[in-house]
Amino acid sequence: MNSSLILSITTFVYGAAAFLYIAAWVFHKDALGRIAFRTGVAGVLGNVAGFGLRWAETYQLGIGHAPLSNLYESLVFFALAIAVLYLIVEKKYGHPTIGAVAMPLAFLAMAYASLSPNISDRIQPLLPALKSNWLIAHVITCFIGYAAFAVAFGLSLMFLAKREHDSPQGSGWKMPSPRVLDELTHQMVMLGFLFLTAGIITGAVWANSAWGRYWGWDPKETWSLITWFIYATLLHARLMRGWQGRRAAMFSIAGFGAVLFTYFGVNLLPGLHSYGSM
Template sequence: MNSSLALSSTTFIYALASIFYIGSFAFKKENLAKIGFIVLVIGFLDNTLGIILRWIESYQMGYGHAPFANMYESLVFFSWTVAILYIFVELKYKEHIIGVFATPLVFLAIAYASLSPDISSKISPLIPALKSNWLIAHVITCFLGYAGFAVAFGFSIMYFVKPKNSDSTSIFAKLPSLDLIDEITYQMVVFGFLFLTIGIITGAVWANSAWGTYWSWDPKETWSLITWIVYAVFMHLRMMRGWQGKNLAWVSIIGFMAVMFTYFGVNFLLSGLHSYG
């Protein structure tokens, strides 16, 4: 098996997991969500295999770098990080139904990588300035941060659709309590903020090694800082001002929009040293 086959099958498996979760949500059948979780874990393992195989293929082609060098590889890794973080959340809280808000993000990331005509899956060599072990540390920490914010975004959306009336007959009534949704959102933001902070620091060290400066106000650097500030405001409002509920959920949603612009908008709309090829 090669990496392309593994990652193509991963896309299908993640789609299947999403269908099971959505079906569980729509038809109020918890067993479907349990099946969806098993399928999601299988997809995660296949995703892991695909990343490992692609790394091996890079060495076989003489490039010898981790599979984080272009948009395709970054999306594959993003889906992996969101999947593993969500798996941890479901195992911890035993709330199967929440997968309906997380698994589509996992699927959409890898589906966009696999199906978009504008994204090449070709393994390419790194430019000389990027040939550094800092690549692994920087990308892994940044995308773990993005994954935390993605899961927090899913829970923030959940907060708005969960009925306040516990006796509601809405399909959304089966969602976890508002207090639990709020708490998990906060935990995911703290997780994401920690890793984004480490990612920015490792990126600065790497930039100094590659370009001779720790910070150059490149568009990606600038938007990473904006994202960091938004989530710093989130944490300040939660810890120092005691904000909870919808107001804080809005900040989480705004923060994830900043994440998406940092990841996609900068790459497609702005030019800079960090643009993926």
């Protein structure tokens, strides 16, 4: 069994977990929530196994490197980071309804990687610019940051839904309170901001090693900086002006839009990061 097959199976496991979380939320069934959590853990184990096997396959092909060098591989790691981060949040805070918005994001990342006809799962040699020990540090930090922003995005959607549909008598949804959703969103944004900052720093060091300059206003670099400023503005506004609630949720959603453009949109533009579209 090769890594691509394992990861394709993992896609459907994540899909099953997402469906179970949504069903548990809609029908208020704790038993479904517990099954959903176990299914999510199974998806993570499959994701780790597929990622590790793909890494081993690169050595079998004589081009050994971490499988983080193209769009397919980055999506696989993105899905893994989202799922792991969400399951940690659920285990720590005990709010399984968040899985109804978080686990579908992991599923969509894997589905796009595994099922899109425009993305190849073929293992390829590293481009010259990618042959650096900074590859793992840069990509992992960036995508843990992206995953935290993805979870914050899901929490923000839940916050807006809770505010829209809740009433003094309660809507009957087993959702965290707006206060809890707002605080968790803030924590995820802080985590994502720290890792994105680390990703930008390691990327700058890597760029100096590969191209002889720390910063060159490449489209990916520029949009990474724009994304960083959006989340920095949100954190500053919360600290200095007490931004909470709806404004913070809307800003979080806008920030994740910038993340998606940084990840996917700039691949349509010419630049040194164009390998990301492979």
